Amino acid sequence: MxxxxxxxxxxxxxxxxxxxxxxxxxxxxxxxxxxxxxxxIDVNLPQRVINPPPQLKEPPPPIDLRIDATGTVFWNNGQIAVSELQDRMIEEVQRDPTNQPELRIDTNPDAEYDVMAKVLAAAKNAQMVKIGFVQD
Structure with a gap:
């Protein structure tokens, strides 16, 4: 003040x-x-489509692949050898390459990594694109 x-x-x-x-x-x-x-700032906004795209086909049922602690591989609850796995995957992909089934891999935490690596290599060589991992 x-x-x-x-x-x-x-x-x-x-x-x-x-x-x-x-x-x-x-x-x-x-x-x-x-x-x-x-x-x-240039922003590419989506444009209105007059003719909508055709409806996609219903996807085939997924393939549940499970690897247990001993390294045994199960294809939809049926046991399969790792050597046959790639041929089976190629067969599934060739049915409809544009609408492949999803491969869901469930692995026991005690399973060997070598078996998991062989499964993923087989899926890559068979050109499977929809691969998911199941978590508990």
């Missing part, structure tokens, strides 16, 4: 000069930076 020279007591007015200075500085900063922040 400033003291008045008139003698009747302290003067209770607020000094607004620093506030006005800060506001003018902020105003100048906003005026300078506003044109910089208004550059155009």
């Amino acid at each position: 400033a003291f008045s020279s008139g003698g009747k007591g302290p003067m209770a007015d607020i000094n607004v000069t620093p506030l006005v200075d800060v506001m003018l500085v902020l105003l100048i900063i906003f005026i300078v930076t506003a044109p910089i922040a208004t550059f155009p």
Whole structure:
């Protein structure tokens, strides 16, 4: 508070000069930076389609592939040798390459990684694209 020279007591007015200075500085900063922040951004928005695409075919039933702790592989609850796995996968893919069944792999945590690696290599070599892992 400033003291008045008139003698009747302290003067209770607020000094607004620093506030006005800060506001003018902020105003100048906003005026300078506003044109910089208004550059155009190209966005590719989807266009309306007059003719909708044809309905997709119903996907075939998924293949449940299970690997137990001993390394035995089961194809839809039927035991299969790892050496026969790639031929069976190729057969499934060749039925309809555009509408493949999903391969769901369920592995026991105690199974050997070598068996899992052979299963994934067989799926890759058979060109299976829909591969999922089952989690408990």
